[in-house]
Amino acid sequence: MSNEILAMHGITKSFPGVTALRDVAFSVRSGEIHAICGENGAGKSTLMKILSGVHPHGTYSGEVIFEGEPCAFAGIRDSESRGIVIIHQELALVPQLSIAENLFLGNEITQRGMIDWNRVNHEAAKHLRRVGLRENPVTPAGELGVGKQQLVEIAKALSKKVRLLILDEPTAALNDDDSAHLLDLLRGLRDDGITCVVISHKLGEVIEIADTITILRDGRTIETLDATDVTEDRLISGMVGRDLEHRFPPREPHISDEVLRIEDWTVHSPTIAGRVVVDRANLSLRRGEIVGLAGLMGAGRTELAMSVFGRSYGVDITGRVFKDGREIDVRTVDAAIRNGIAYVSEDRKRYGLNLVTDVKQNVSAAGLGLLSRRGWVNENEEFRVAEKFRAALRIKTPTVQAPVQTLSGGNQQKVVLAKWMFTEPDVLILDEPTRGVDVGAKYEIYTIVNSLAEQGKAVLVISSELPELLGLCDRIYALSAGRITGEVPRAEATQERLMEYMTQEVGRE
Structure with missing residues (x-):
């Protein structure tokens, strides 16, 4: 492909107890918006973390070629120096710092060893205008809504002279107006020659914005499609391996x-x-x-x-x-x-889960009184309860002693449901x-909701x-x-x- 900006061949990546990617092939043309679709756990984010150096060279097998040259990124700085910038689903802004400070954090504009604040704020304002933000650059980032914070992240990428922009679930937490504005911005970046790779579960938005769509399933490349005549049903069929009538x-x-x-x-x-x-x-x-x-x-x-x-x-x-x-x-x-009464929060990572502990402890967290006697938790019973819910809700994890942060979004949501189901609420x-979960995981969650009503x-x-x-x-x-x-x-x-x-x-x- 003559205008190919990126090619990834034979990418395989394993974590303890699970193979996340198996011999994945992925290529992107210069100046296009290329979407990656797949169920939670399909390997989408892992593939992009390899490309951006989050998973450094040597921790995976396969080859990454960018602008015709083999790449062996040891970290994010290496990939950013080549113009590859990733914006993760969990935004990485420091809320106490100003917008301008966030834009140039780690990439400060200096003069004679001192930060040149006039230039920092001037350059920040220029990048903010490019993404359609009229905010004062000295405004603390924490005072902005999620939609504006997402735009600040893109402005930050532009300040690094981005050539390939990767966005992981960019509209997951946005309302309809903010989502529409972001999609318009991506079209504008494409027109300016910036190549974008977008990971999204919102299939309607994928069809609306993408030029090309690659589907991953169970860590493998299934197919790459021209987005012109693709339907949601066609994407779903590729993602889950069957038609969802x-x-x-x-x-x-x-x-x-x-x-x-x-x-x-x-x-x-x-x-x-x-x-x-x-x-x-x-x-x-x-x-x-x-x-x-x-x-x-x-x-x-x-x-x-x-x-x-x-x-x-x-x-x-x-x-x-x-x-x-x-x-x-x-x-x-x-x-x-x-x-x-039980309440499953909309923000599972902030309010629903303890990400530093395992699946077992998260499942039992709201109902420890049912497992304890004289202040001591029966760990054998705790393990049995977690295993019961793992099987009943089809939580994909090698063991209930695995850290909950290693699970996909859909499986994390099932852990939250299990936690509250264990309290036996009415x-x-x-x-x-x-x-933030894919269409296949949605169906499974709907099935769980129906079973709760049936009970x-x-x-x-x-x-x-x-x-x-x-x-x-x-x-x-x-x-x-x-x-x-x-x-x-x-x-x-x-x-x-x-x-x-x-x-x-x-x-x-």
């Missing part, structure tokens, strides 16, 4: 009595005095029922869930919570758990349960993906500016109707 597993609901009722629930912001985040919300859940909660970013969905779960968010909280017709105390997390609140649990699902709520839920509440503006049964629910409720203007009485 239905995105959601079949389910026959068996709904019985009301188990949870929330009345006149009001929550105020802990940081902005007088601001009402949740305003007199009323909702109910029944046994065997899956209920959805839809809303735009900032509508108050997560704040509602966290405030009910032991007042984990908010101040000046008022309202009542009833369980099986009896008012209950949910003023602490322990009280909420004792009353049969009500599970699942906040963005499939965020008589009540499940509240918060999701930014309306098709997910429509395909999974029996009823859906819509939230706008902290107010519940509508309740729609499954048979009457459409994306248009939900969006109408989600964008409804609400006044304050």
Whole structure:
């Protein structure tokens, strides 16, 4: 291929107990946007970490050729010196430093051994304008939203004279507007001659933005496709090795009595005095029922869930919570758990998992009282419980004693579900349960949710993906500016109707 900028041949990479990549071949043309798709654990991020020097030469076998020359990167500095820059899914900005300081951290502009702050701020402003940010370069990076932080990361890459930009799940945490802006920016970079490699689970965005798509499965290259006429179903078939005729597993609901009722629930912001985040919300859940909660970013969905779960968010909280017709105390997390409520956070790495411990300890973390006697944990029983959930939820790990941080995103999410299922709750609140996981893992998580409902649990699902709520839920509440503006049964629910409720203007009485 005459305009090939990158070629990787025979790439094989192993970790203890698992082979992540097997004889992978991958090539990219100069000036294109090349997407990599695959299920969690397919090897996408590992392949890009090899390319960027995170996994240095000598820790893998195979050959990397960039701009016609063999490369043996010993670290990130080596790859960046060639113009290869990677932006990881977990952004690497230092929140206490200014935008300009972050842009040139490790690559400072100096004069006579001193940092030239005038040039630093001037150059930073120039790069920020290129990505469409009008922020003051001296603004602390921690004051920016996630969407703007992502743009700062791209500006940082541009400051390094990037030739090949790698983005790992760049829109995973972004709302629709920020995602659209980022995709437009990538098109502009392509027009400027910068080659981009994008890893994404959002297949619609992949088809919209990519020129070429490579599919990995189980650590192997399956195929490389021209994106012109590719459909989502075609990509799914390549990713999972089979056709998914239905995105959601079949389910026959068996709904019985009301188990949870929330009345006149009001929550105020802990940081902005007088601001009402949740305003007199009323909702109910029944046994065997899956209920959805839809809303735009900032509508108050997560704040509602966290405030009910032991007042984990908010101040000046008022309202009542009833369980099986009896008012209950949910003023602490322990009280909420004792009353049969569990909450799976949208941010599994920050709130759902202890990344420095193993799968076994994460599974048992919320229910240690069930495994302990006189203050001592029965480790044999802890191991047995973890093994039971590993098998039941099909968690892919060589052993439950493996560090949870080595698991793929979908399998980490299953560990979080296992942790709360072990507490034997009657009500599970699942906040963005499939965020950052692939279509195959989503199907498995939907199957788990269905099985929980079949066991008589009540499940509240918060999701930014309306098709997910429509395909999974029996009823859906819509939230706008902290107010519940509508309740729609499954048979009457459409994306248009939900969006109408989600964008409804609400006044304050």
